[in-house]
Amino acid sequence: MAVRRHIGYWLVELDRLITERFDEDLAAGGLSRRHWQILHSLSGGPQRSTELYAALDPFLADSAEWDAELAAVVAGGLVVDESGTLALTGSGRELHARAWIRIGARRQKMAEGITDEQFAETMRVLEKMAANMAGAEAVR
Numbered sequence: 001m002a003v004r005r006h007i008g009y010w011l012v013e014l015d016r017l018i019t020e021r022f023d024e025d026l027a028a029g030g031l032s033r034r035h036w037q038i039l040h041s042l043s044g045g046p047q048r049s050t051e052l053y054a055a056l057d058p059f060l061a062d063s064a065e066w067d068a069e070l071a072a073v074v075a076g077g078l079v080v081d082e083s084g085t086l087a088l089t090g091s092g093r094e095l096h097a098r099a100w101i102r103i104g105a106r107r108q109k110m111a112e113g114i115t116d117e118q119f120a121e122t123m124r125v126l127e128k129m130a131a132n133m134a135g136a137e138a139v140r
Contacts, residue, residue, distance in 0.1 A: 018110070025102040029095065034059070034069040036103075039078060039088060039096040046087035 005013075019033070026036050037056055041047065053066050060066050070086075073079040078092035088096065111119055 021106055022103065025106050026099060029099045029102060031095065031099055032069075034065070035073050035078070036099060038069065038073050038086075039092055039099070042079065042086055042088045042092070043096050043100075046085050049081065049084045049086050052086060 022036075023033055026033060031039070034056075037059060038052065041052055041055060049070070053063075056066070060069075070079070070081070073092070074081050077089055078095060080087050080089055114122075
């Protein structure tokens with residue numbers, strides 16, 4: 001008899017698989033996950049370092065990780081830091097564009113067989129569940 005898995009299992013399993021596959025795709029292009037997050041966040045245009053840090057903070061272990069990751073992309077010539085405003089360099093834009101092709105293909109594979117409406121509804125439901133749990137009190 002097959003074991004019936006509940007939402008917690010599927011959320012953890014999907015997160016594990018997304019992380020594993022995206023990390024493989026990014027590594028193929030010479031990027032870490034954090035470097036990708038920085039490049040992708042800056043692909044829409046320059047941002048203040050403090051704003052980008054705030055956006056990526058949930059993914060970081062601590063501020064020292066941010067400092068190290070940012071220093072690595074700046075030293076690698078992918079990002080320029082001009083008085084606290086970060087922007088992609090030409091090399092950063094090119095690397096982002098190549099990685100975006102792989103990530104886009106992976107996202108398509110993940111959503112294969114799922115309609116746009118189903119995907120949108122799934123996102124809405126997950127967002128609502130997260131909001132519900134964020135404000136939830138202990139059940140007695």
